[in-house]
Amino acid sequence: MTIPWFSANIPGPKQARVVTPEIAAKILSKVGRKMMLCGSGIKGQKIGKEPIQKYILDLSKEMSVVVAPSVLKDFLEMGAEPVAKGVVEVTNLLRDAEWRGFDGKGNYDMVAYLGFPYYLESQMLSVLKHFSDIKTMSLGRFYQPNADYSFDNLKEKEWEKNFENLISLLRRK
Amino acid sequence: MKGTKFKIDEFESDLIKATGLEITVGRIVEEEWEEILGPTPMPSVTDLRKWDFALLNRYKPMYAPLCDLCCLCTYGKCDLSDGKKGACGIDIGAQQGRIVLLACCIGAAAHGGHARHIVEHLIEEHGDMPIDMGKNVEVEAPLVRLIAGIMPKKLSDLLEPLEYAEGELMHSLSATHTGQEGYFTDFESKALHVSMTDQLLMEIADVAQISALGFPKGDPGAPLVDIGFGSIDTKKPVILCIGHNVVPGAEVINYLRDHDLYDKVEVAGICCTAHDLTRYDKGAKIVGPLSKQLQFVRTGIADVIIVDEQCVRADVLQEARKTGAAVIATNDKICLGLPDRTKDSPKDVIDNLLGGAPGALILDAEKVGEVAVRTAIKLSETRKRRALNVVKEAKKCIQCGLCIRECHNNLDIPRGMEKAAKGDLSLLSEIYELCIGCGRCENVCSKEIPIVSLLGGAAKEITRKERYKVRSGRGPIQDTEIRNVGSPIVLGEIPGVVAFVGCPNYAGSSKEIAEMAEIFLSRRYIVTTSGCAAMDIAMYKDEEGKTLYEKYPGNFDAGCLSNVGSCVSNAHIAGAAIKIASIFAHRNLRGNYEEIADYILNRVGAVGVAWGAMSQKAASIATGFNRLGVPVILGPRGAKYRRTYLGRPDKSEDWMVYNARTGEKVQISPSPEYLLYVAESKEEAIVSIAKNCIRPNDTTKGRQIKLTHYIDLHKRYFGKMPEDIAMYIRTEADIPITLKAEIMKILKAEKWEPRITPDPTLLERLCRKKEVK
Known part of the structure; x- marks a missing residue:
């Protein structure tokens, strides 16, 4: 059993299933309406030599992307304008089954979190775990037990490889 | 006279006929205070429940359980995940409300214990001294007046509201026992209640010590003292x-x-x-x-x-x-x-x-x-003070990395150790700046390296130079200051009051709080502070080597920085909001909580910021402000309090108020948008502060000023015009002049229509004219 990155962050018997990029891609590709939430931690993050924003924009072709307002500028400079909202605000919307979504087409079936402070992400995943039917996936470097699916605890380079792999698998679908 | 009992066997008059009538004399109320007693002096746990529900209906609690289990009784552990109930019948939502209530009770008890000790001690040591908050402070204890309906004259007058608060604390805490309260909104109502009494207890403690120990009495020029x-x-x-x-x-x-x-x-x-x-x-x-x-x-x-x-x-x-x-x-x-x-x-x-x-x-x-x-x-x-050999200790590190996993801030201690082992202390010194000093890293170090000491040792040159100035706690806000700023605050011409309070459990650098304070000071908001936050604001100098306390006056006024004092002095920040309703707007204070809170929610653009909130006291302080109608923004760690109060701007039905002038229900801007929010980053907090200073009652000039700041900060930090701007425009006169063309274009695209600016209230009983059906 994987131990959460903050080892005391054991919520109870129900904990996330650890997924590889291959399994994550399979799950995500089968889901209908999906969204990725990107936190302030993506600022300055690179995958190899490329800024992570480039990968996120690639991913936005596959799913809705919502970014933390504090990183919106980076996307605007790249000519993109994703929805920007605080993660607490978005999570609050997500827990409402009646919410129409950012595109007016209804709430989402799965939400992936990336780039948030560990404990903040953990708490937001906990909201959806207990108060919604939405499935969740954590794409950060550290195992998040409150998600339905999470990457394992990874070293920086391992995580970069995982993330890159996930994006390329999703693009191939 | 108090405690006297008498019995009348038989009594008959035109109005009453009684047999075996027993009368006990309780508190003697000397009616020196002419103000009419409001509906809720010393409210019970349920007296303000309707007000709480009005708040909770708009600002619904969002729960983020820290744990899926309940371990509070021998039925458990009970797993509350997947909709399961505990053996007592409680579900995960109610359990979160229960834990929040418990935290607020603990916080209130800490202040209450402090207040009880200090009032009794001061009466014993100094006698029953008169309450004296200074020459410009006639409303000496606004929370005592508001909640208890008492105007205290001497220290012993504080004992009755103290006893009242202790009783409410006991009732509220008892509701957390297994088999008592079972529904989340009622747990929340009780949390709001006990946190209101927490504010009362803080005020009692500080009023007593200011009166008896000669602390500054509402003095904006309280001395600058050394810190660091x-x-x-x-x-x-x-x-x-x-x-x-x-x-x-x-x-x-x-x-x-x-x-x-x-x-x-x-x-x-x-x-x-x-x-x-x-x-x-x-x-x-x-x-x-x-x-x-x-x-x-x-x-x-x-x-x-x-x-x-x-x-x-x-x-x-x-x-x-x-x-x-x-x-x-x-x-x-x-x-x-x-x-x-x-x-x-x-x-x-x-x-x-x-x-x-x-x-x-x-x-x-x-x-x-x-x-x-x-x-x-x-x-x-x-005694000899021993110096630590940082390099020698750092060489013991085996780079296992367990310390990072225990570190709240994921600080890269192993890399710092690696460098230090080679004689380069720079990274450890940088980590010192971000360390919150909990020491958890040491608990898991198999080599027993005193990591915290090493950080201090590496940063020795920095700490030696840590010498700053902080303005000593001034205590209450003067009534004269309230008279000066009451109107511009309520009309919106002073864009807001921002209170930086709470503990130093920061997710980033402690300097962030000073940076945020300076942004609002330079924009001529009223900035006030207390506790550890007030200290961290001091531990930052500008290019000229001045701290914010040396740069900005200590008044409660636009562009000023007032340090009210310690944790219990937070009561004076609540007191200032209450005094605006009382002194400026002439609303009755005495036992009139609901009306005053409604006034503050709709008119006083104040926001609390607890950027590093850690303790249960901070939970009760924030919740107390929430009941009074003041929104609070927490730093990211605040998510671990498990509960936020969030409005839904997209649900127009949640933003209806009575127009007190007509009794009609009317639409308002979603303001304040939240009662309790967690911001992920400093930038998000800054923009949120500006937005949450907006109030339904703003004049058009005031709204223009507030929107100018909101838009400017949004553009600066997020790079674009806020998407929700149309929600905050009631009439074209609300639009900042320099942005008129840009905003009109947005309004046109969104098919915006003007709406009235009501005399807003959530309380139907305050309507002067009932709605004509």
Whole structure:
């Protein structure tokens, strides 16, 4: 059993299933309406030599992307304008089954979190775990037990490889 | 007269016929206060439930369980995930409400215990002194007046509201017992209730100590005092006071004064006791906020450590033993397993401490003063402060990385160790700046490296230079200041009041709080502060080497920075909001909580920011402000409080109020948008603060000013015009002139239509004219 990155962050018997990029891609590709939430931690993050924003924009072709307002500028400079909202605000919307979504087409079936402070992400995943039917996936470097699916605890380079792999698998679908 | 009983066997008049009538005389109310008594003097747990539900209907709690289990009784552990209920029938939502209520009860109890001790102690030591908040403060205790319906004249008048709050605390806490309350909104209502009494308790404590101990009385020019490691004169014997109850520390100063030792011993403090020591004597020093506790104790600078109550590390005794400092516990809340030496002669206790005893419990503040001073002088002659060899210690590191996993901030300690082992201390020194001083990293270090000490050792040159100025806590806001700013605040011409409060459990650098404060100061918001936040604001200098306290005046006015004081002084920030309703708007205060809170929610653009909130006290303080209609923004760690109160701007039906002029229900802007919000980043917090200062009652000029700041900050930090701007425009006159063309284009695209600016209230009973059906 994987131990959460903050080892005391054991919520109870129900904990996330650890997924590889291959399994994550399979799950995500089968889901209908999906969204990725990107936190302030993506600022300055690179995958190899490329800024992570480039990968996120690639991913936005596959799913809705919502970014933390504090990183919106980076996307605007790249000519993109994703929805920007605080993660607490978005999570609050997500827990409402009646919410129409950012595109007016209804709430989402799965939400992936990336780039948030560990404990903040953990708490937001906990909201959806207990108060919604939405499935969740954590794409950060550290195992998040409150998600339905999470990457394992990874070293920086391992995580970069995982993330890159996930994006390329999703693009191939 | 009080307590007198009499019995009438038979009585008959035109109105009444009674047999066996027994009468007991309770409190004698001398009607010197002409103000009409409102509907809820000393409200019970359920008296303000309707108000709470009005708030909770708009700002629905969002729960983020920290744990899926309930472990509170022997039915459990019960797993509450997947919609399962506990053996007692509780579900996960109610359980979160219950834990929140528990936290608020703990917080209120901490302030209540403090208030009870200090009021009784001060009456015993100084007699039943008159309450005196200074010449420009006639509304001496706005929370006591508002909640209890009493106008206190002397210290003993504070006992009745104190007793009331203690009773409410007991009822509220009892609701958390297994088999009591079972629904989340009622847990929340009780949390709001007990947190309201928490504000009352804080006010009682601070009013008492200001009156009896000669603290600054609403003085905007309270002295600038020293703060920082570097301000401590290590050549002198050093007495360190940790906690929140100033009484023993004040007795140390008294002893020094009485024995001509004042300049020969250094008295310093950590956390709120430090604030209050400087309010008692401007020569006292502030080491810093709570986050500096372990770090400073480890330096061995202190010869004697006095602990009173709240925010004291549980391992202070063990830590002090490592340096040879003596610990004196002085309060029944923190006895640390030490022998009770209260009745022993000072000489015996001192000899014992000098002979190597780790500490003593002394529940007599005057005796503490003598023992601490004499022990510190002697100990400083013999005790050696040992320097740590950082490089040698760092070489022990095996790069296992367990320390990072325990670190709240994921700080890269192993890499710092790796560099330090090669003689480069720069990274460890950088980590020191971000460390909150919890020491959890050391618990998991298999090589037993004293990591916190190493960080301090690496940053020695920085800490030596840590010498700043903070304005000593001024206490209440003057009534005259309220008269000056009441109108521009309510009309919106002063864009807002921002209060930076709370603990130093930051997710990033402690400097962020000073940076945020300066942004709002430079935009001429009223900025006020207290507690550890007030200290961290001081520990930052501009290019000219000035702290914000040296740059900005201490008034409660636009572009000014007022430090009200310690944790219990937070009551004066609530008091200022209440006084705006009372002094400026002439709303009755007495026992009239609901109306005043409704006024504040709809008219007073105030926002609290608890950027590093950690404690249960911070939970109850924030929740108390929420009931009063003041939104609070927490830093990212605040998510671990498990509950936020969030509005839904997309649901127009949630943003209806009565127009008191007509009785009609009308639409308002979604403001304030939240009652309790967690911001992920400093940038998000800054923009949120500006937005949450908007109020339904703003005049068009006021709304223009507030929107100008909101839009400007949004553009600066997020790079674009806010998407929700149309929601905040009621008429074209609300549009900032310089942005008219840009905004009109947005309004046109969104098919915006103008709407009225009501006289807003959530209380139907305040409508002057009922809706015509």
